[in-house]
Amino acid sequence: xxxxxxxxxxxxxxxxxxxxxxxxxxxxxxxxxxxxxxxxxxxxxxxxxxxxxxxxxxxxxxxxxxxxxxxxxxxxxxxxxxxxxxxxxxxxxxxxxxxxxxxxxxxxxxxxxxxxxxxxxxxxxxxxxxxxxxxxxxxxxxxxxxxxxxxxxxxxxxxxxxxxxxxxxxxxxxxxxxxxxxxxxxxxxxxxxxxxxxxxxxxxxxxxxxxxxxxxxxxxxxxxxxxxxxxxxx
Amino acid sequence: xxxxxxxxxxxxxxxxxxxxxxxxxxxxxxxxxxxxxxxxxxxxxxxxxxxxxxxxxxxxxxxxxxxxxxxxxxxxxxxxxxxxxxxxxxxxxxxxxxxxxxxxxxxxxxxxxxxxxxxxxxxxxxxxxxxxxxxxxxxxxxxxxxxxxxxxxxxxxxxxxxxxxxxxxxxxxxxxxxxxxxxxxxxxxxxxxxxxxxxxxxxxxxxxxxxxxxxxxxxxxxxxxxxxxxxxxxxxxxxxxxxxxxxxxxxxxxxxxxxxxxxxxxxxxxxxxxxxxxxxxxxxxxxxxxxxxxxxxxxxxxxxxxxxxxxxxxxxxxxxxxxxxxxxxxxxxxxxxxxxxxxxxxxxxx
Numbered sequence: 001x002x003x004x005x006x007x008x009x010x011x012x013x014x015x016x017x018x019x020x021x022x023x024x025x026x027x028x029x030x031x032x033x034x035x036x037x038x039x040x041x042x043x044x045x046x047x048x049x050x051x052x053x054x055x056x057x058x059x060x061x062x063x064x065x066x067x068x069x070x071x072x073x074x075x076x077x078x079x080x081x082x083x084x085x086x087x088x089x090x091x092x093x094x095x096x097x098x099x100x101x102x103x104x105x106x107x108x109x110x111x112x113x114x115x116x117x118x119x120x121x122x123x124x125x126x127x128x129x130x131x132x133x134x135x136x137x138x139x140x141x142x143x144x145x146x147x148x149x150x151x152x153x154x155x156x157x158x159x160x161x162x163x164x165x166x167x168x169x170x171x172x173x174x175x176x177x178x179x180x181x182x183x184x185x186x187x188x189x190x191x192x193x194x195x196x197x198x199x200x201x202x203x204x205x206x207x208x209x210x211x212x213x214x215x216x217x218x219x220x221x222x223x224x225x226x227x228x229x230x231x232x233x234x
Numbered sequence: 235x236x237x238x239x240x241x242x243x244x245x246x247x248x249x250x251x252x253x254x255x256x257x258x259x260x261x262x263x264x265x266x267x268x269x270x271x272x273x274x275x276x277x278x279x280x281x282x283x284x285x286x287x288x289x290x291x292x293x294x295x296x297x298x299x300x301x302x303x304x305x306x307x308x309x310x311x312x313x314x315x316x317x318x319x320x321x322x323x324x325x326x327x328x329x330x331x332x333x334x335x336x337x338x339x340x341x342x343x344x345x346x347x348x349x350x351x352x353x354x355x356x357x358x359x360x361x362x363x364x365x366x367x368x369x370x371x372x373x374x375x376x377x378x379x380x381x382x383x384x385x386x387x388x389x390x391x392x393x394x395x396x397x398x399x400x401x402x403x404x405x406x407x408x409x410x411x412x413x414x415x416x417x418x419x420x421x422x423x424x425x426x427x428x429x430x431x432x433x434x435x436x437x438x439x440x441x442x443x444x445x446x447x448x449x450x451x452x453x454x455x456x457x458x459x460x461x462x463x464x465x466x467x468x469x470x471x472x473x474x475x476x477x478x479x480x481x482x483x484x485x486x487x488x489x490x491x492x493x494x495x496x497x498x499x500x501x502x503x504x505x506x507x508x509x510x511x512x513x514x515x516x517x518x519x520x521x522x523x524x525x526x527x528x529x530x531x532x533x534x535x536x537x538x539x540x541x542x543x544x545x546x547x548x549x550x551x552x553x554x555x556x557x558x559x560x561x562x563x564x565x566x567x568x569x570x571x572x573x574x575x576x577x578x579x580x581x582x583x584x
Contacts, residue, residue, distance in 0.1 A: 048446060074448030086443035088436050090503070090565060095432050102433070103448040151448060 001026040001186055002047070002155060007056035009042050009210075016042045018210040019056070024155065024188050029181050031189040031197040031218070033231060034207035040190040041083055043207075044157045047188075048080040049073045060155070075103050079153030083160045083190075085144040089133025093124055096132050096143055100150030109152065117146040120176060138169040145176065149185075156180065157188045162196065174200050194231040198222045206231070243570045251416065258408050270408060271476075272520050277411035278472050279512035281418045283496040284505060285465030288422060290494075291502035292431065293458040294438030295364065296372040300466050300493050302379030305386060305485035306355055307348035307467025308474035309393055312402045313337065314344035315475065324400050331391045341405040345414070345471040352467025356460040364455045367441075379490060386482040398481025399474075406475035414472060418465050422505055425461070434458055438503075492519075495547070499554055500561050507563030514562070522546055 002024040009017040017039045024030045032040045045051045047058060049070040058066045065073060088096050097117060101110045118125040121142040127135060132143060141161060148156055158177065162170040174196050181187050181200075191197035198204055201218035206227060214227065221227045261273060282300065289297045313321075313334050321330050329335070339347065363374045386393045393399075425431055436444040437451045444451050474480045492515075500511025522543035529536040554561065 050442065050445060069450070070445045071448045071450050074446075080446045082443060082446050086440050086446075088439045088443065090435055090439055091432060098429070099432060099436055099444075099447055099449075147447070 001061060002188070003057075003059040004043075004047070005057040005059070007043070007046065007058065008054060009039070009046050009051055010053040011042075016210055017046070017054075020207075020210065020212060022205050022212060022215075024186060025203065026186055027181075027184065028202040029177065029187040029189060029200055031191060031201040031204045032207055033191060033194040033197055033204060035231075036192075037209070038207040039210045040207055041159055042210075044080060044159050044188070044190055047073075047157060048078060050080075071103070074151055074153075077152070077154035078157065079148040079151045079155070080157040081144050081148040081159065081161065083163065085137075085140045087132040087135075087140050087143050087147070089131065091132055092129050093132060093135070093143060094128050096147050097124075097150050100147035101152075103151060110150070113150055113152055117149055120149075120179065121146055138165055138172070141165060141169075141173060142176075145173075145180075149180070153185065155186045155188060157190075159190050160192060161189070162191065162193045170196060194227070195222070198227075239571075246570050254412070258412055262408055272516060274406070274408055274411050274476055275520075276513050276516045277408075277415040278406075278469050278476065279493070279496055279516050280415050280509050281465055281472070282469040282493045283500065283508035283512050284418050284422055285462045285469065286493050287497050287500075287502065287505065287508045288425075288434075288465075289459055289462035291497060291504070291508075292426060292438060293434045293455060295455060295459060296368060297375045297459070297462070298372050298487070298490050298494070299359075299375030299379040301485040301487065301489040302375075302382035303352040303356060303463045303466035304470030304473065304489065305379075305382050305482070306352040307345075307470030308480050308485070309348075309386065309399070310351040310467075311344040311348035311471030312399050312474045312480060313392075314339040314347055315341055315403050315405065316399065316401070317403075320401055324397070325394050327395060327397065328390045330394070334392060341403075341410065341475070345410075345468055345475075348471035349464045349467040352470070353460045353464035356463025357456065360456045360459045364452065364459060376487065376490075379485070379487070383482050383485055386485075393482070396481060396483070398479060398484075400479050402474055402478045402480065404475060404478050406472045411472055411476070414468055418468070419505065419509070426505065430454075435503075495551055498551070498561055501563035501565065502561065503565040504561070504563040504567055506566070506568040507561055510562055519543065519547070 004020060004022050007017055007020045008015070020039070020043060032043060034040050042051060046054045049065075049068055049072070054066065056066065057064055060076060060078065065076070088099070091099070097114060101113070104110055123139055124142055124146055127139065132140065135143060145158070145161065161173050161177070165173065170193065177187060177189065178200055189197055189201065198218040198221050204216065204218050204221050205212050206214035206221065214221065214224065216224070222232070258273070261270060265273075282304070286297070286300055289295050314337055318336060318338070321335055359378050363371065363378065366374055387396050389395070433444070433449055433454055436447070436449065437454055441451055496511040496515045497508055499515060500509070501507030525542045525546065526540055527538045529538070
């Protein structure tokens with residue numbers, strides 16, 4: 001579904017991604033793990049069209065999407081749930097969700113997806129008319145996920161969905177990612193919480209300073225001694 | 235969900251507008267010219283504050299170019315309502331060039347033309363300038379307003395240069411001003427509460443998130459900026475006809491500053507705040523004139539100091555920034571529901 005070939009990203013003089021190549025297979029959960037500054041977020045941001053200085057090839061369903069605007073990419077079925085949730089604090093939960101469906105015009109489809117999101121996150125339904133800023137951290141993460149789903153994406157990209165959440169909520173978020181995937185969405189997940197991410201992932205890549213150093217199925221990487229030492233605490 | 239009682243709200247709004255009209259009719263017949271002038275200024279300042287609030291408060295674009303848009307609106311509209319004979323008399327240095335020398339339009343059309351001219355200019359400068367963000371945008375728009383002023387000072391065959399325009403017909407009576415003010419208010423209420431308004435607020439709160447949702451933020455910023463410029467032009471056109479004399483010096487940064495002060499004091503991101511802010515600040519600015527007159531306190535004599543009220547005002551602005559940064563209303567809006575709730579809760583307490 002998504003194939004990246006030899007992607008380079010520059011921020012000013014910094015060479016953030018150095019010829020990265022990876023592949024996301026339809027219907028899978030694929031995760032990128034790595035330390036701070038390894039280039040995980042840069043990868044997601046360049047797929048979403050939010051990074052300007054890039055070079056290489058990003059193929060989505062066979063089409064090169066490098067250089068397309070973020071608007072066009074959302075229309076093609078790529079949704080990103082950015083790091084730090086970034087919900088809109090002065091708008092209600094409903095308004096946040098409806099803005100997620102901004103590029104769509106099919107009323108029936110939107111209301112169907114809205115029902116689905118409320119089914120996934122019953123707590124959001126209780127808070128429909130509350131301002132986004134009044135929600136708890138966990139609820140805000142649910143809202144961010146729900147909002148990304150409202151564009152009816154084929155590929156859902158999640159940047160650090162467990163960041164700053166209590167352990168119990170982290171578990172819940174990963175359960176939900178599994179559910180979303182089971183309903184047919186392909187997921188590209190970036191995580192600091194390497195163990196939990198590898199547990200849910202079908203396939204995983206390990207990034208180190210802008211390059212892929214290891215790859216394999218989630219289970220294989222959990223067993224890999226190098227990964228255990230560097231990311232899973234021995 | 236709180237089900238908004240639409241028919242009740244419509245009745246109450248109509249009644250409130252009716253009351254306002256009755257008050258204006260009474261004021262027109264019973265108050266002296268000075269008080270009516272203050273009422274007129276409140277309406278015009280409301281239009282200006284609402285338009286700046288759309289740009290700054292709702293879309294998050296720090297713009298300091300309001301005086302420039304007002305100047306465009308004022309000159310375009312004035313040139314259209316000045317009678318040709320009058321134009322010939324005031325253009326002493328260089329005659330007014332064709333077609334401006336013969337163009338004439340009714341007041342409503344002239345004001346509208348002023349608004350559209352300002353919107354068009356807003357659109358033209360928005361495309362390069364809105365690529366900037368934050369403080370840089372403020373500096374660029376401030377520069378733009380100064381450019382307009384300098385161009386108007388030197389474009390003598392059209393603007394009559396530094397002499398300005400005199401004897402502009404005084405059509406902008408209380409009805410025109412409040413009519414335009416209500417029109418602006420209702421238009422912006424509809425706009426802000428629509429999906430378009432939500433998109434603007436999304437851009438203000440988090441531009442990256444807005445782009446990630448597939449919103450073309452640049453397009454929305456340009457449209458919002460142009461609509462703001464349109465109403466600034468309308469405000470400028472009405473102002474010109476109200477005070478009947480304009481010159482380029484009038485449209486300096488101080489004018490933008492006054493509008494900005496109203497918006498900040500009323501509350502960024504609150505239409506209600508802009509209306510209350512213009513009423514409070516306009517009245518205060520007039521009332522504070524007494525500090526510029528000589529004052530006797532017992533045997534102590536103070537000479538009047540011109541400009542003293544601006545000192546007091548600047549202090550007031552500093553106090554607002556220090557102690558009540560969100561202004562009078564914050565981001566809240568007036569609604570009939572909240573008013574009725576307040577009264578009924580007060581009743582239960584007793």
